[in-house]
Amino acid sequence: MINAELKKIYCPMTETAFYILLSLQVERHGYSIMQHVEDITDGRISLGPGTLYGTLSKMKNDELIEIVKQQGKRKIYRTTDIGMQLLHIEKERIAELYKNSERTE
Known part of the structure; x- marks a missing residue:
């Protein structure tokens, strides 16, 4: 369950936070x-x-992601359930923005 403080900190989300959580739906290390x-944004965002x-x-301190293993110096991360919930909330917010932008009066 997401506490109100985390929701206040991460919603709305920065692009950096959004793309990191999105990327970590599968296990990845930092360079990955x-x-x-960079690939999914066609080079628009270069972290x-x-x-x-x-x-x-x-994000690790806030328990949105976790380290699942370490390969030498590389830490492998993935999104936690809390991180996935926040990502879902942000996706819904973005979908609402898009839907509302399509409305004409």
Whole structure:
């Protein structure tokens, strides 16, 4: 269950947070996240290491993601149930924005 404080912090979500949670629906390490985000945004978003690892650290502390294993120095992350719930809320918010933008008066 998402507490009100987390919802207040992450909703609405930054693009960085959104794309990290989206990427971590499957297990990935940091560099793989950067590549995936760049690929799915056709290069529009290029996450730098400072932004990525700072956000990963915050999300881990907030229990939105977890480390599932470590391969040498590489940490492999995935989204937790709480992270998936927040991602779902954000997707619904974006869908509502899109739907409302299509309305004409």
